Every structure is written in structure tokens, then in C-alpha cells.
Amino acid sequence: MAGTGRYIGLMSGTSLDGVDGVAAEFSGDTPRILAHADLPLPADLRAELLALNTPGHDEIGRMSRAAQALADLYAEVVGRLLSHTGLTAADFRAIGAHGQTVRHRPDLGYTVQLNAPARLAERTGIAVVADLRSRDIAAGGQGAPLVPAFHAAVFGTDRPQAVVNLGGIANITLLSPSGVIGYDTGPANLLLDLWCHRHTGRSYDEDGRYAASGQVQDALLSELIASEPWLAEPPPKSTGRDLFNAPWLDRRLADWETRHGPVGAADVQATLLALTAETVAREIRRQMPDCQAAWICGGGARNPVLMSALGAALPCPVAPTDQAGIPAQQMEALAFAWLAHRHVQGEAGNLPAVTGAAGPRILGAYYPGQVR
Template sequence: MSGTGPYIGLMSGTSLDGVDGVAADFSGPAPRILGHADAAMPAELRASLLALNQPGFDEIHGMSRAALALAELYAEVVAKLLAQTGLAPDRIRAIGAHGQTVRHRPDAGYTVQLNAPARLAELTGIAVVADLRSRDVAAGGHGAPLAPAFHAAVFGTARPQAVLNLGGIANVTLLSPKGVVGYDTGPANLLLDAWCARHTGQPYDRDGRYAASGTLQPALLAELIASEPWLAAPPPKSTGRDLFNETWLDRRLQAWQAAHGPLHPADVQATLQALTVETAAREIRRQQPACEQVWVCGGGARNGGLMRALAAALSCPVAPTDNANVPAQQMEALAFAWLAHRHMEGLAGNLPAVTGAAGPRILGAYYPA
């Protein structure tokens, strides 16, 4: 890897729990993390962003206000990183700012990552590379997932292995001497967090304890999988809150209970955990039958129950990416720092075989300091 100057990567995912940021150096053969910082998503901003995932009144004003608030939160994380690393703003070559996805419709030719990159550049005094998905979509791709190119750069393709990101949505990168395959596999923390919050008041299922208190309902699991055509669609494919949301879940649970009787909430949590595991594990088994290692990143890597269930569903070792010297919670932010680095070096950031784009493209729009 080449390029002068450190980069910052900022990521706020579909879980809407906060912002992760990393400062990283890409001048050596492997990325070197210089610092990590995060900030919780304020409740008011989270509610605004959730509302913007669905059509509503006065959306343009709401989007603009939320984008500015998100830029303020991003700047807060950048300030923490600069203080932690001792780096001055003029030492950072660029910030890779993912933005917050509020609509993802590559089938209709667009994807929207809410952001205010010009404001972020003003607040930080650092150049910003943003809007990292739309060029791939313009070239006929899904604009997602973008991390597989980075996973290939970090883990290599010398042996068959997989990187499974368990954020709000689960996506898998399959690496082998044959090349790189990557796509979304289905819901992950998005549904698990929502159901846990509704029935326990806790924002997420710590270590999978709530799921462990319930009993998996195999017939319900089979129905959840069979009732959603997207899950059976071949790659390239990507998804988000546009499809997998509480309305999606409630409709299926209502239909199930009308036919079969009431469900205990903890049993639903156990079954949703199994939904994440089975939809991801079956893709790894199907697409990479000789897989030697599965590396897990994202918030789900901290869920012991989820990790144990994954290990039981796969015939190869499963471990967080921490074991490969990339902290699981920092992987996505690091990927967007790398994408900013690729943009600044004039290098393509997408993998057409992954996203379905017509060819390699330099991703992002540049906002100078």
C-alpha cells in the first residue's frame, strides 16, 4: 500500500447506534491503525434518521437538518482522533466519510447516504471524500458491499477464507485463489436490536443472553426464510432498512401467529439470531465449501451467543478479526479510510465482480479542506 499522510475513516451503519472512526496509515504493506474513537448516536438524531428511511412529510428539510447534525457528530469523532494521536489537521490527507444510508435502491438507479461533507470539511479543516457508493451505482452496480476490496487487500486471496461483517445487515466476503466474491446475506443486528429494545428496553442483546433465554422455533425460521424472495436471489445483491425493518418482521409474525398461535418474545429473539446465522452460514457453505477460516467483524462479533451459533453452523474455525490484528469494531471505518486513500491515489475502489458494476471506478467526491 502506498500514499503519503494518514487518513481518517468514519462509519455509521444501519444499526444507528453511533459513529466509529479510525486514523490509519497506508504507506506500508499493511494498514496501520493509529487511533480509534467513537461517539454514541444522540437519540433525537437516531429518531430522525430512522424516520427518513420511510417516505414522510417535509423530507428535504428533515434530511438537511439530519445531515448537518451527523456532520457535527462526525467532527466530534475526528476531534477525538486528533487529540488521541497528536496529529494536526494539516497532517491528515483526507477523511473518508461514509454517511448514513437512508435509502438504498440500486434497482431504481440510486442510493442515498445522508451526509454534509462540505460542512465536515469546514468543521475539521481536513479534506473529505464522501458519496462513495453512487459512482458504482451509476455504472450499473449495487454500490455495496464496498468492503470486499479492502478485505482482499488485508487478508489476501492465497487460501479460501471468509470475512463476515455483522452490522445492521450481514455481508460476506469470500476470498480464494479463484478471486473475490462479496454480497449482503440478510439481516443481522438491525432486527435483533429492534426486537430486543421493544421487549426488554435494552438497545441490544448483550452477549446473546435474551436469545439464549428463548427457544429456537425451526418452523418459524423456515417460514421467515421462505417468505422473503430476496434471500434466495443470486449475487450480486445488497439490501438495507428499505427491506428488512420492523414492518417486515411484524407482518410475518402476525401471519404466523394467526395460523399457529402466540409466540413468546424470547423465542422470537432466538429465532432471529438463527435467521442471521443460517442466512450467512448457508452462503459460506454454498459458495466456499472448502473455507478454512471465517473472520467476523462488526458489532455482532461481540455477541458471544451469535458467535457460538455461527461456529456450530460452520465446519471451519470462526474468530473475530481481532485475531488477525484488525479490531472487529474498527474494520468498517478502516475500510472507508482505505477507500479515501484509493480515491486520493486515483485508484478504483470497487470490485465489479462483487457489486455488478460495468467496470472498476474511482469512488467518491472530493471536498477540499
């Protein structure tokens, strides 16, 4: 069933840097971006969302309050999108709101994205489609990644090409005439941001300058890869802060330094950047040796050092998705607008071959907007 209409997509990712919003108009599955808006996460909300990734005191109350604060920030982004477009709430069919992942354990049958969709619908007057991962997990899938279905819709499958999202976690979509493959490959900005903040006080490594000041430690890189069994698991698979986090990194560095001596902080940053590039590139080389292009989106697309490392590791051209018509920073928010569109049209939003679900499923729960 093809359909038209205007939708909004909202995304706050694993990097915890902010909220991206996109207003788009769909004709069938083809989107036309009308506006983009983004807001940083306030420092106190970012700290609380990060803390909620691990067990702590008064979790239920804290999660509820954080979800409300996040929904209020989402509503502010929606307000900016309406202002940018000159449109009103009545001009939009729905908002696709991902929420903030604080637990992701598909192996145990659950995933948790903090959100307050009823509050968001009340604040904006627009219907909200939320909780987009749970139905896929209920059907035996990973609940992630969900964006490969969108990538297939907008990039097509007429030639072998890859779409790489470098958010907190890296994931790949491999598109070809033989089908679509997609899964998480490992850490991306999550560990880079963590280490940069710890040693420089900056929230992220702007332009990769801190990593560029160090030297990749090849032996340490090999050990980081070899020491994590998840990296060798076949797809379908997905991951998050439940696995790749400060304790994960600190244990490995402590073990390495016990046996080999200390490693300079900048060298660790350079090695973590190489870890992202190599775990992405080796999966593309393994799954699609004839890849003709790798399109990069997410925050990592703005890191020239990481882009250069990917270019050196892959035998095909590497470029941001901007050059394919979709700005790298808007890709994921646009994907969740598309997922809301699919929900309203009564069409499946997942790809069972990607997530491992038992079959196609309509994703999300619907929260009506204002009665008109």
C-alpha cells in the same frame, strides 16, 4: 500507483448505534491503525435518522438538518482522533466519510447516504471524500458492499477464507486464489435490535442474553427464510432497511400466529438470531465449502451467542477479526479510510465482480480542506 499518507475513516452503520472513527497510516494498501474513537448517536438524532428511512412530512428539510447534525458528530470524532494521536489536521490527507444510509435502491438506480461533507471539511480543516456508493451504482452496480476490496487488500487471497460483517445487515467477503466474492446475506443486528428494544426497552441485546433466554423455533425460522424471495436471489445483491424492517417482521409473525398460535417474545429473539447465523452460514457453505476460516467483524462479533451459532453452523474456525490483527469494531471505519486513500491516489475502490458494476471506478466526491 502506491502511496503513503495518513487518513481518517468514519462509519455510522445500519444499526444506528453510533459513529466509529479510525486514524490510519497507509503504505501502499497496507494500513497501520494510529487511533480509534467512537461516540454514540444522540437519542434524538438516532430517532430522526430511523424515521427518515420511511417517507414522511418535510423530508428534505429534516434530511438536511439531520445531515448537518451527523457531520457535527463526525467532526467531534475527528477531534478525538487528533487528540489521541497528537497530530493536527495538516497531518492528514483526507477523511473517508460514509454517511448514514436512509434509502438503498440500486434496483432503481439510487442510494442515499445523509452527510454534509462540506460542513465536515469546514469543521475539521481536512479534505473529505464522501458519496462513495453513487459512482458504482451509476456504472450499473449495487453500490455495496464496498468493503470486500479492502478485505482482499489486507487479508490476501492465498487461501479460502471468509470475512463476515455483522452490522445492521450481514455481508460476507469470500477470499480465495480463484477470486473475491462479496454480497449482503440478510438481516443481522437490525431485526435483533428492533425486537429487543420493543420487548425489553434496551437498544440492543447485550451479550445475546435475551436470545439465549428463548428457544429457536425451527419451523418459524424455515418460514422466515422461505417467505423472502430476496434471500434466494443470486449475487451481486445488497439490501437494507428498505426491505428488512418492522413491517417485514410483523407481517410474517402475524401470519404465523394466525396459523399456529402465539410465539413467546424471547423465542422470537432466539429465532431472529438463528436467522442471521443460518443466512450467513448457508451462503458460505454454498459458495466456499472448503472455507478454512471465518473472520467476524461489526457489532455482532461482540455477541457470544451469535458467534456460537455461527460456529455451530460452519465447518471451519470462527473468530473475531481481532485475532487477524484488525479489531472487529474498527474494520468498517478503516475500510472507508482506505477508500479515501484509494480516491486520493486515483485508484479504483470497487470490485466489479462483487458489485456488478461495468468496471473498476474511482469512488467518491472530493471536498477540499483548508487552503494552506
